[in-house]
Every structure is written in structure tokens, then in C-alpha cells.
Amino acid sequence: MEEVRSTTAWVATHSSHVTVDFTGIEKVAENMKNSLPKVEWDFEGIHYFDNGPLTVQYLLVLDTLNFCFWPDEEMSYDHLASGLKVTLESDKSAFDADRLQKYSGPQLRKMLNWSRPLPLEDERVRLLHEVGLELERSFEGKASKLVESCDNSAAKLVALMTRHFPGFRDHTVYKGHQIFLYKRAQIFAADLWGAFKGEGYGDFEDISSITIFADYIVPAVLQQLGVLRYRSSLDNTIKKNTEIVSGSEEEVELRACSVYAVEKMKELISKKTGKQVLSVELDLWLWAFGIQCPSLQHHRTLSVYY
Numbered sequence: 001m002e003e004v005r006s007t008t009a010w011v012a013t014h015s016s017h018v019t020v021d022f023t024g025i026e027k028v029a030e031n032m033k034n035s036l037p038k039v040e041w042d043f044e045g046i047h048y049f050d051n052g053p054l055t056v057q058y059l060l061v062l063d064t065l066n067f068c069f070w071p072d073e074e075m076s077y078d079h080l081a082s083g084l085k086v087t088l089e090s091d092k093s094a095f096d097a098d099r100l101q102k103y104s105g106p107q108l109r110k111m112l113n114w115s116r117p118l119p120l121e122d123e124r125v126r127l128l129h130e131v132g133l134e135l136e137r138s139f140e141g142k143a144s145k146l147v148e149s150c151d152n153s154a155a156k157l158v159a160l161m162t163r164h165f166p167g168f169r170d171h172t173v174y175k176g177h178q179i180f181l182y183k184r185a186q187i188f189a190a191d192l193w194g195a196f197k198g199e200g201y202g203d204f205e206d207i208s209s210i211t212i213f214a215d216y217i218v219p220a221v222l223q224q225l226g227v228l229r230y231r232s233s234l235d236n237t238i239k240k241n242t243e244i245v246s247g248s249e250e251e252v253e254l255r256a257c258s259v260y261a262v263e264k265m266k267e268l269i270s271k272k273t274g275k276q277v278l279s280v281e282l283d284l285w286l287w288a289f290g291i292q293c294p295s296l297q298h299h300r301t302l303s304v305y306y
């Protein structure tokens, strides 16, 4: 994850549209130092969990499809997590690798109990097929085999995911530099860690190496907290719900500055409290705060990465 950390830091020091406000970070860190709010993984109670390999298969399917819900105002991550849960509960082989390769758009809609086309439906179907095929080819069809081959290292898991599944290669070029965000690959490791409470399939000795997951909710929360500041043109674009092109400077800065700012926040809180704080914990807190705030306006980019 070093490449995520170093390349996002590069963006933050060369950014034109987004600024990281260190006074804002200091204020948040000061507030958090006495009581770092712990948010339970699955605080919403929407995920499938059976403490075994099927949960790993579920989480891989979930994070394969964990992106871009906003084009449909009524669609959210909750629909995905709970729809896949209900599907698996009624049919334990629904996420077998051979079946993943065959799902159509309408079948995926049915799984999510959704009556109209899903946002980026063709891409969702394509990515499901890609994961099913590669699971079959390299991991005996089992996501659990993939995780077992990582020697309890989240960094190895992310490297393996991005090597095997092109859909997880969340990187881009910014001002001539390659920038790595790896949102869905990292969140898969974090979901395993959270669901299995750091044991079994979630036992990663380097969980502290993971950064936050740069999506469209966390930057909006950081702006609200005064940690990120936007140039007025970007602020207006977001307020007007105008789409921001994937790979544009604005989009890369929003995501990369979020990762960088939370890394700085984490360092500061750790220094103030003398206790190690994890980016995963800060992410869950920020994200949970964001989704409970429906008036929060976020940037809109059509992307398969987040």
C-alpha cells in the first residue's frame, strides 16, 4: 500500500483544485483524541456472515460490485449488500464461480430486488463474469483460496487482487504521474478484517498498512469537517451536481487528497493519544457519518472503481 500512500501524497502537494487544511486536521484530531468513536463493521446489519468460506465468496462479489450507486437516487450500497445476502441465503451456490460467469443484467437486478436497470449495469455484469472466470482459472473457484494464499497480509491480498482482476486496478495518471487508489481491493481486505473480527480469513498482521477507501462519500465528509477545501469552480460543480470526468485533475485530487488527509489525521491522533489508530477505523467512522447525513453533496463521476 506504500504506492497508494506515496502517490496520493504527491497529488496533495501538487494539487490545483483541492487543498488539505492542516488546521482542520488538527481540530478533528483534537476532538477525536479523547473518544475515538468506534463504529462496528456491519453496523447496519445488512451483510451475509456465516464465519466460513462462503462469507469470503460473498464479500468478493460484494466488492466487485461496490461502486457508483448515485446515478439512481434510490439506489445505495445497502441494496447491494442486503440483496446479495438474501440471494445467498436462499441459494448457497448462487456465487459459485461458474454461475458468476453467466449472470445477465436482468438476473442481477432480480438479485438486488430492483425493477429498473442498475447504474452501469453492463459494467457490473462484465466485472462479475471477470471475477468468476479468474476465480475458476486460478483459485479453484473459491475466494477463500485467494485469501489463504496471502499469508495473512492485506498488502499481499491487494497486490494479488490487482494482478488477477483488471476491474480492481484503480489507478490513473495525474500531471504525468501514475497514482494508485485501489479502493475496492483495499475495502475487500478491510471487509474481511471487519467481518471476521481480525481472525481466520480476516487475520491480517499488516492491517495498519491499508489507507482509507477513496469513494464519493468520504471527500464530502472531509470537506464538511473543514479538512478539505475546494476551489470555487469545483465547489460550484459539486453543488450543481454536474458530472466530473473520470481521470480529470479535479476527480483525482478529491480522492487522493482524502487519502492523504486521513493519513495525516491518523498520525496526529496516534501522536496525541500514544495509541495506534487504523485508517480502516477512521474510514468507517467518516463513511458512517457521511451516509447518515442525506443533505451531504458529493462529487459525481461515472466510475467502476468506487
Ligand SMILES: Nc1nc2c(c(CN[C@H]3C=C[C@H](O)[C@@H]3O)cn2[C@@H]2O[C@H](COP(=O)(O)O)[C@@H](O)[C@H]2O)c(=O)[nH]1
Pocket: 040, 041, 042, 043, 044, 066, 067, 068, 069, 070, 075, 076, 077, 078, 191, 194, 212, 213, 214, 215, 216, 217, 218, 283, 284, 287, 291, 306
Ligand atoms: N470509504 C468507504 N466507502 C464505502 C464504504 C462502503 C460500505 N462498507 C461497509 C463495510 C462495513 C460497513 O458496514 C459498511 O457498510 C461503501 N462505500 C462506498 O460508498 C458509496 C456508496 O454510498 P451511497 O451511494 O450513499 O450508498 C460508494 O462509493 C461505495 O463504494 C466504506 O466502508 N468506506
